[in-house]
Structures are given as structure tokens and as C-alpha cells.
Amino acid sequence: MDVVINGERKQVTRGTTLLELLKELELDPRAVVVEHNARIVRRAGLGEVTVAEGDAIELVHFVGGG
Amino acid sequence: MTTAVETIRDTPLEIGGRTFQSRLMVGTGKYPDMDTMVRAIDASGAEVVTVAVRRVNLDRSKESSVLHFLDPKKIFLLANTAGCYTAADAIRYARLAREAGFNDFVKLEVIGDEETLLPDVAGLLEAAKVLVQEGFKVLAYTNEDLVTALRLEDAGCAAVMPLASPIGSGLGLLNPFSVRTIKRRLHVPVIVDAGVGTASDACVTMEQGVDGILMNTAIAAAQDPVSMAQAMRLATIAGRAAYLAGRMPRREVAMPSSPTRGMLD
Numbered sequence: 001m002d003v004v005i006n007g008e009r010k011q012v013t014r015g016t017t018l019l020e021l022l023k024e025l026e027l028d029p030r031a032v033v034v035e036h037n038a039r040i041v042r043r044a045g046l047g048e049v050t051v052a053e054g055d056a057i058e059l060v061h062f063v064g065g066g
Numbered sequence: 067m068t069t070a071v072e073t074i075r076d077t078p079l080e081i082g083g084r085t086f087q088s089r090l091m092v093g094t095g096k097y098p099d100m101d102t103m104v105r106a107i108d109a110s111g112a113e114v115v116t117v118a119v120r121r122v123n124l125d126r127s128k129e130s131s132v133l134h135f136l137d138p139k140k141i142f143l144l145a146n147t148a149g150c151y152t153a154a155d156a157i158r159y160a161r162l163a164r165e166a167g168f169n170d171f172v173k174l175e176v177i178g179d180e181e182t183l184l185p186d187v188a189g190l191l192e193a194a195k196v197l198v199q200e201g202f203k204v205l206a207y208t209n210e211d212l213v214t215a216l217r218l219e220d221a222g223c224a225a226v227m228p229l230a231s232p233i234g235s236g237l238g239l240l241n242p243f244s245v246r247t248i249k250r251r252l253h254v255p256v257i258v259d260a261g262v263g264t265a266s267d268a269c270v271t272m273e274q275g276v277d278g279i280l281m282n283t284a285i286a287a288a289q290d291p292v293s294m295a296q297a298m299r300l301a302t303i304a305g306r307a308a309y310l311a312g313r314m315p316r317r318e319v320a321m322p323s324s325p326t327r328g329m330l331d
Contacts, residue, residue: 008124032122062117066094066116
């Protein structure tokens, strides 16, 4: 099924949790903040939220800025 | 390195219950490379360092988080909401930043105009109220308008950050009178943010009596950012020291420094 991650359409397996998704993307869950359908998901809860068709997921971190 | 407070017997800067030894805060954007950024931050003596919130690049070959190069135990990370044009966006970015888990401070920016990057003060006030309510320590980037600054203080902001001149312009302190007025009327710290171009700008800004100064481009876009960071550190301390010392009154006529008596016939 398709989800939208950071504005890009991606194929993920049905039933994938956010934590598994980060692992698949080789992202350290401690180094990113996850927003799932416009709601922030706490680090501790990432393994409990499964993604569904069409979900919008934003993965953000800190970059250089003023 | 001796701290600014030790050098000039100043009191530390206190914002939102945190104290800082340096009155210079620096950004992390636009550096030619990360090594230069790290050395420049070190040379600046800054403790508060700003960062932005952006999407992770899913192509892992590309750049990674700025936190790979900064030690959050040594510096105080101040997340900004740069690039946000509405209160709702700024609130969203602030919440994401807080979730990163470092602190509940945010440098709140709501931009109103793409060409000048001047703040949208209505959106800024709206976002500030919501974020203060949510327990954020809000440092609000605003223009040099006293009434807006007063409203931001009323809204519960931990600090108000009037600009010296537009972001990244390097035009220096364009309106010292307004910045002084804001400083005189507010109780919360006033940190001038944006617009300084070189060390003299930082010095003149601090001479107005403001509590601190935040800059990014002036250091990052200098030919030698590390040396400029050092210059900014010294200029900030010098300006603060001069303010504390109290300058002589200005006069329109000359007054000799040497005795007029005892001259030869």
C-alpha cells in the first residue's frame, strides 16, 4: 500500500508500525521526530502505531538555521 | 576561555529560568562546511545555538542532522520556526522541535513578507499566546516596534527579539532609538536578532543596553567565519562593557582634554 512520507509517495507493507518504518528507512528513532497524519507520535509510542493506506507521515530533525 | 561575565564582571543573562554566561547567541545556517561551523561556534563563546526544523532527507547519501556535529550537553539548542508564514505553521514546528526532547524554548518566527522576511506581528502574537499556554518559553523574533514588543511581553514571552535590520542583510542596527525604547520599557530580556554585519554592529547594538544579540549570517558568510566569530565575541563583550560603564554625554562643541593653563607665552 502507499503512504506519503515527507511529501513522497512510498510503498510500505500493510501493518507496518512507525518504528518499523523508521528501521526500514535506516533512521534512528532518537534522532527524528515523527508526525503521523498531522499528530506528533511520541518516541515511546512509535511501535504501537500502524500505518494505513494514504497516511501522511512527516519525519523531521534539526538542521542548520539562524 | 574566560567567560564574558568574568571578563567584565557582568551578571549572567537569564531567560526563562535558565542562565547563560555569554550574551552572544549564534545560528548554525549557511556555513561553508560543518567543521568551520563547529570551530566558529567555539570561537564565538556562544552557549545558545539556534537550529531549524526540517524534513529528514530520505536519500541517506545526503546531509544529516546538525546534531551530529554539536554536543547538546555543551550548548543550549534553541529551535526556531524559521520559514513559517502562518501562526499555525509556527506552532506546528515548535511542537515538533520540543518533541526532539532538548528543552521547551523556541525562537518564534512568523514571517510576513518574502522579500524582506519581516515578521507578521499579528500571526506572531497569535502563535506566542498558544505556545506560552502550552508551556513553551517563547523568544519572539519581531520588528523594532515598541507596542508589539509590549504585547509579546504581555502574552508571556520569555524574551523579545527585535531585529537590527532584515535577516541576512548585514545592514547593522538601523534604529537604535527604537531598540533602546523597547529595552527601557520591557521587563523580559531583549535580545537583538538579525541584521548585524560586522563586529562594530554587534558592539553598537550591545551599547544600547540590550541583554543579548543573536546572529548567523554575519559569521557564517564572513570570508573567515572562525575569525569573525572571535571578533563578534569580543565586540559583544566590549559593547556590553561600554554600556555598563556608561558613556560620556554627547556635546556639540569641543572641550579640550589637556589643560588650557600653563601654556608658554
